[in-house]
Amino acid sequence: MAVSVDPIDGTAMKAQFPLLSREVHGKPIVYLDSAATSQKPLAVLDAMDDYYRTINSNVHRGVYMIAEEATNRMELARALVRDFIGARSSSEIIFTKNATEALNMVAQSWGRANLSAGDVVVLSHMEHHANIVPWHMLVAEIGIELRWIPLDNEGRLDLTDLDTLLNGAKVLSVTAMSNVLGTMNPVRTLTDAARKAGAISMIDGCQSVPHSATNVQELGADFLAFSGHKMCGPTGIGVLYGREDLLEAMPPFLGGGEMIRDVRLDGFTTNELPWKFEAGTPAIAEIIGLGAAVEWLNGVGMDNVRAHEIALTEYTISTLHERFGDRINIHGPSSPAERGGVFSFDFDGLHPHDISQVLDQHAVCVRAGHHCAKPLMKLLGIGATARASVYVYNDTTDIDALADALDATGAFFTL
Amino acid sequence: MPGLEDLYREIILDHYRNPRNRGELETPPALRVEGFNPLCGDEIVLYLDFDSNGGVADIRISGQGCSISQSSASMMSAAVKGKSVAEIDELTRAFKAMMSIHENTLEGAETAEPIDAPDVKLGDLEALRGVVKFPVRIKCATLAWNTLAQGIEEASA
Numbered sequence: 001m002a003v004s005v006d007p008i009d010g011t012a013m014k015a016q017f018p019l020l021s022r023e024v025h026g027k028p029i030v031y032l033d034s035a036a037t038s039q040k041p042l043a044v045l046d047a048m049d050d051y052y053r054t055i056n057s058n059v060h061r062g063v064y065m066i067a068e069e070a071t072n073r074m075e076l077a078r079a080l081v082r083d084f085i086g087a088r089s090s091s092e093i094i095f096t097k098n099a100t101e102a103l104n105m106v107a108q109s110w111g112r113a114n115l116s117a118g119d120v121v122v123l124s125h126m127e128h129h130a131n132i133v134p135w136h137m138l139v140a141e142i143g144i145e146l147r148w149i150p151l152d153n154e155g156r157l158d159l160t161d162l163d164t165l166l167n168g169a170k171v172l173s174v175t176a177m178s179n180v181l182g183t184m185n186p187v188r189t190l191t192d193a194a195r196k197a198g199a200i201s202m203i204d205g206c207q208s209v210p211h212s213a214t215n216v217q218e219l220g221a222d223f224l225a226f227s228g229h230k231m232c233g234p235t236g237i238g239v240l241y242g243r244e245d246l247l248e249a250m251p252p253f254l255g256g257g258e259m260i261r262d263v264r265l266d267g268f269t270t271n272e273l274p275w276k277f278e279a280g281t282p283a284i285a286e287i288i289g290l291g292a293a294v295e296w297l298n299g300v301g302m303d304n305v306r307a308h309e310i311a312l313t314e315y316t317i318s319t320l321h322e323r324f325g326d327r328i329n330i331h332g333p334s335s336p337a338e339r340g341g342v343f344s345f346d347f348d349g350l351h352p353h354d355i356s357q358v359l360d361q362h363a364v365c366v367r368a369g370h371h372c373a374k375p376l377m378k379l380l381g382i383g384a385t386a387r388a389s390v391y392v393y394n395d396t397t398d399i400d401a402l403a404d405a406l407d408a409t410g411a412f413f414t415l
Numbered sequence: 416m417p418g419l420e421d422l423y424r425e426i427i428l429d430h431y432r433n434p435r436n437r438g439e440l441e442t443p444p445a446l447r448v449e450g451f452n453p454l455c456g457d458e459i460v461l462y463l464d465f466d467s468n469g470g471v472a473d474i475r476i477s478g479q480g481c482s483i484s485q486s487s488a489s490m491m492s493a494a495v496k497g498k499s500v501a502e503i504d505e506l507t508r509a510f511k512a513m514m515s516i517h518e519n520t521l522e523g524a525e526t527a528e529p530i531d532a533p534d535v536k537l538g539d540l541e542a543l544r545g546v547v548k549f550p551v552r553i554k555c556a557t558l559a560w561n562t563l564a565q566g567i568e569e570a571s572a
């Protein structure tokens with residue numbers, strides 16, 4: 001059934017990722033947990049290493065040469081991120097620690113300033129805890145009301161009652177792609193509906209930005225949050241994109257150095273965007289690493305990344321179904337065009353912990369658990385799933401290794 | 416390097432496939448306690464009938480989880496049924512001692528304080544000894560015991 005052409009050569013791709021050449025338990029590693037975090041290409045490791053070896057200094061302060069070089073390199077990374085997601089201005093790119101911090105920033109800063117008791121925030125049943133808990137905190141603090149977009153039986157958003165749910169809402173905050181089901185949501189439809197209802201929209205782009213071309217103008221999103229570490233960049237760096245007028249009107253999140261224009265004994269005035277939201281010394285090496293990741297992904301081409309993942313998704317679904325039939329149940333949409341390369345599955349009635357433990361002995365790394373989406377797990381009526389997820393460096397040999405290891409798992413537990 | 420057979424001993428798989436004391440008891444008189452492993456979503460529900468001295472006269476288990484948490488709960492139920500509070504306390508300490516990580520099981524790691532392990536026979540529970548070689552699974556093995564301790568504490572409160 002695999003009909004899509006894969007533009008990416010797996011062997012050449014793997015060679016750029018040093019970690020993928022290691023062995024575990026005496027076997028070559030098969031890394032299938034990129035939805036949790038991606039591996040890093042040499043280009044990113046080198047960029048960070050080079051920063052520390054040649055220009056390590058604090059940014060936006062020193063007037064000496066290396067401090068200026070570090071500042072330039074960091075601001076170049078911001079421009080790369082801006083262009084990567086189609087933002088109009090670098091002022092709209094705020095560096096955070098991760099997507100979680102970006103989502104909290106909007107809830108805490110925009111939310112506290114603009115929401116009051118009874119105001120409605122609309123989320124979906126497939127959100128990651130990072131896009132649930134910050135809003136629960138405002139329920140407790142302010143008394144806002146949460147509404148939830150339901151799912152259909154293939155794990156897609158059921159938009160039948162969207163307008164009713166959005167009626168009177170102030171915020172719509174949803175993920176562009178589920179980290180459990182792989183479902184890719186119709187973001188434009190959602191943001192259009194939000195705008196019509198007078199609500200702002202925030203998109204959790206953690207799983208979508210690393211895997212497909214992103215343009216915030218086309219998405220129509222007011223805010224977009226994502227993490228560097230899932231897109232070939234380092235940990236410790238994330239991004240909040242926000243529409244400039246919204247960011248201008250928002251109070252700062254953390255106070256300290258870098259975010260101020262002036263500090264007096266009787267108060268302070270804030271710095272201009274984006275630094276108003278970047279208190280303290282930023283994660284300079286990580287920002288530079290993220291810039292390198294963006295350049296590297298641009299080199300591959302995001303359309304190629306997506307085409308590769310569609311081809312690999314077709315291969316994965318058909319291979320697992322052919323080899324295991326009814327023994328395996330893969331959650332989420334059945335059509336590869338509607339989903340990303342995240343495969344949560346139940347196998348042989350075994351607990352995901354036990355599956356991943358045996359897979360590990362075969363050097364196959366998959367995730368087991370609730371994937372930080374407990375409300376979704378509850379809806380699916382399960383406590384946990386095993387989850388395999390792919391990225392640009394995975395190929396059909398990894399999927400074959402997964403299938404072989406699942407075979408061995410089934411045999412082990414039916415002895 | 417620890418292998419799968421260190422973790423999944425035959426007796427563990429037997430308790431997993433044929434769990435003992437599975438079910439519920441009427442509450443009251445039984446006490447119902449829940450335990451969660453927030454990391455993996457494992458969930459255990461214990462139903463405890465106490466005798467007049469606070470010992471566990473009867474026990475039932477429901478909930479869902481991996482083979483380690485389920486078999487540990489099954490073995491625990493067989494080990495504590497009909498035992499006095501003092502006997503259960505001793506078993507619990509012996510089991511917890513077995514589940515703590517010793518220097519020879521984790522390369523380079525040393526225990527800060529020696530654990531005083533009571534000298535009691537753990538029987539089937541000994542089969543779980545291999546779990547310490549898989550540190551992320553220790554919480555699975557101790558979930559039932561922690562839930563039981565919570566139940567006994569609630570009952571005596």
Ligand SMILES: Cc1ncc(COP(=O)(O)O)c(C=O)c1O
Pocket residue numbers: 035036098099100101128130131175177178179204206207227372
């Ligand atoms: C959909 C989604 N949202 C949010 C997050 C949180 O990302 P981070 O832990 O990098 O802040 C994740 C990552 O697990 C995710 O998959």
